[in-house]
Amino acid sequence: MAQTRAAKQVVEIPFTWEGTDKLGRRIKGEMLSAGEAVVRQSLRRQGINPIKIRKQSLFARGKRITEKDVALFTRQLATMVKAGVPLLQSFEITARSHANPNLQRLLGVIKADVESGTALNQAFRRHPKYFDGLYCNLVEAGEQAGILETVLERIASYKEKILAIKGKIKSALMYPAIVIVVATIITAGIMIFVIPTFKTLYEGSGAELPALTALVIVISDAFVAWWWLFFGAMGALVFAFLQAFKRSKAFRSRIDAMMLKVPVFGPLIEKATVSRWARTFASLFAAGVPMVESLESVAGASGNAVFEDATLKIRTDVATGASLSSSLQVARVFPTMLIQMVAIGEESGALDSMVEKVADYYEREVDDAVAGISSLIEPLIMVVLGGLIGTIVIAMYLPIFKMGTAF
Numbered sequence: 001m002a003q004t005r006a007a008k009q010v011v012e013i014p015f016t017w018e019g020t021d022k023l024g025r026r027i028k029g030e031m032l033s034a035g036e037a038v039v040r041q042s043l044r045r046q047g048i049n050p051i052k053i054r055k056q057s058l059f060a061r062g063k064r065i066t067e068k069d070v071a072l073f074t075r076q077l078a079t080m081v082k083a084g085v086p087l088l089q090s091f092e093i094t095a096r097s098h099a100n101p102n103l104q105r106l107l108g109v110i111k112a113d114v115e116s117g118t119a120l121n122q123a124f125r126r127h128p129k130y131f132d133g134l135y136c137n138l139v140e141a142g143e144q145a146g147i148l149e150t151v152l153e154r155i156a157s158y159k160e161k162i163l164a165i166k167g168k169i170k171s172a173l174m175y176p177a178i179v180i181v182v183a184t185i186i187t188a189g190i191m192i193f194v195i196p197t198f199k200t201l202y203e204g205s206g207a208e209l210p211a212l213t214a215l216v217i218v219i220s221d222a223f224v225a226w227w228w229l230f231f232g233a234m235g236a237l238v239f240a241f242l243q244a245f246k247r248s249k250a251f252r253s254r255i256d257a258m259m260l261k262v263p264v265f266g267p268l269i270e271k272a273t274v275s276r277w278a279r280t281f282a283s284l285f286a287a288g289v290p291m292v293e294s295l296e297s298v299a300g301a302s303g304n305a306v307f308e309d310a311t312l313k314i315r316t317d318v319a320t321g322a323s324l325s326s327s328l329q330v331a332r333v334f335p336t337m338l339i340q341m342v343a344i345g346e347e348s349g350a351l352d353s354m355v356e357k358v359a360d361y362y363e364r365e366v367d368d369a370v371a372g373i374s375s376l377i378e379p380l381i382m383v384v385l386g387g388l389i390g391t392i393v394i395a396m397y398l399p400i401f402k403m404g405t406a407f
Contacts, residue, residue, distance in 0.1 A: 078152035275362035
C-alpha cells in the first residue's frame with residue numbers, strides 16, 4: 001500500500017549549521033538531511049569545516065498552519081493546475097500569496113522534493129501533520145489516473161465542507177461552554193467574597209439560621225478554605241480525561257458512544273458524523289480509490305470511535321465479498337437513508353453520486369440542528385443560571401425575611 005511505501009522513505013530533517021570555508025571565513029546556512037552525520041559529510045565535500053550543527057523544527061516560530069490554510073492552498077493549487085500552470089510554478093505562486101511564513105516554508109520544502117523527482121503524493125506524505133492519509137491517497141489516485149486537477153478540486157471542496165461542518169458544531173457548543181465558565185467564576189466569587197459577609201452579619205445576630213442558608217454557608221466555608229483544591233481537582237480531572245481520551249481507545253469508544261446518546265447534542269453529532277463519513281467515501285471512491293482502501297481512510301476520518309469501529313468491520317466484510325449496503329445494514333450504526341442510497345448506487349453503478357447526495361442531505365440537517373439548538377439552549381441556560389443564582393440569593397436573605405415576619 002501507499003502508506004507502507006511512504007513509511008519506508010527516509011524522512012529529511014531541517015538542520016542549521018555554522019562552519020568555515022577554505023579561506024577561513026565563518027559562514028552558516030540550512031540543510032535538509034536524514035541526520036547530523038550526513039550534514040557533516042555533505043559540508044566537508046563542499047570544502048566547509050563544520051563547527052556547529054543543530055537540528056531544528058520546520059515550523060518552530062510564528063503562526064501555526066491550520067486546516068483552513070491547507071484547504072485554501074489546495075483550492076489555489078487546483079485552480080492553477082487546471083489553468084495549465086506547471087506544478088512547480090504553481091507551488092511558487094501559491095507560497096508567495098500566503099502571509100503565513102510557516103506555510104511558505106512548508107510549500108518550499110514540498111516543491112524541492114517534487115523538483116528532485118519525488119511524486120507529489122510522497123512529498124505530501126512526509127508531512128503527515130498537515131496532509132493526512134486521506135489527502136495523500138486522493139492525490140496518488142489523481143496522479144495515477146492523470147486527473148490531478150480534478151482530484152485537487154475535489155479535495156478542496158471536501159476540506160471546505162468538512163471545515164464548515166466543524167465550524168457549525170463549534171458554534172453550537174461554544175455559547176454554552178462560555179456561559180458555564182462565566183457562571184463558575186461568578187459563583188466562585190459569590191462563595192468567596194459575598195457569602196462570608198452575610199455569615200459575619202448573621203453570627204452577630206445570634207439567631208438560628210434556616211437550613212438552606214446554613215447549607216450555603218457551609219459550602220462557602222469549604223470553598224474559601226479549599227478553593228485551591230477545588231480548582232486543582234477540576235484541572236486534574238480535565239487533564240486526566242483528555243489524556244485517557246487521547247491514549248485509550250476503549251475509553252474513547254465509550255465516550256463517543258455516550259456522546260451519541262446525549263439529548264439535543266447527540267443527534268447533531270450523529271448527523272455531522274454521517275455527513276463526514278459520506279463525504280469522505282464519495283470523494284475517495286469518485287477519485288478511483290478501491291473500495292476497501294476507501295473504507296480504511298473513511299474509518300480514520302469519521303471522527304467518532306463508534307463509526308470508526310463499524311467502518312473497519314464493514315471493510316473486512318467487503319474485502320471478503322459482501323456488498324457495501326448489506327455490510328452497512330449488519331453494522332446497525334448507519335441511518336436507513338444511507339443504506340438505501342448505497343444499495344441504489346450499487347445497482348445503478350452511481351455509488352459515489354448517491355453517497356454524495358446523502359452527504360449534502362445531512363449537511364443541511366446539521367444546519368437545521370445547529371439553528372434549533374441555538375434557539376433552545378439560550379433560554380435553557382438562562383433558566384439554569386437564574387435558578388442557581390436565585391437559590392443563593394434567597395438563601396442569604398431568608399434570615400432577614402424571618403426576622404421581618406417576627407415583628
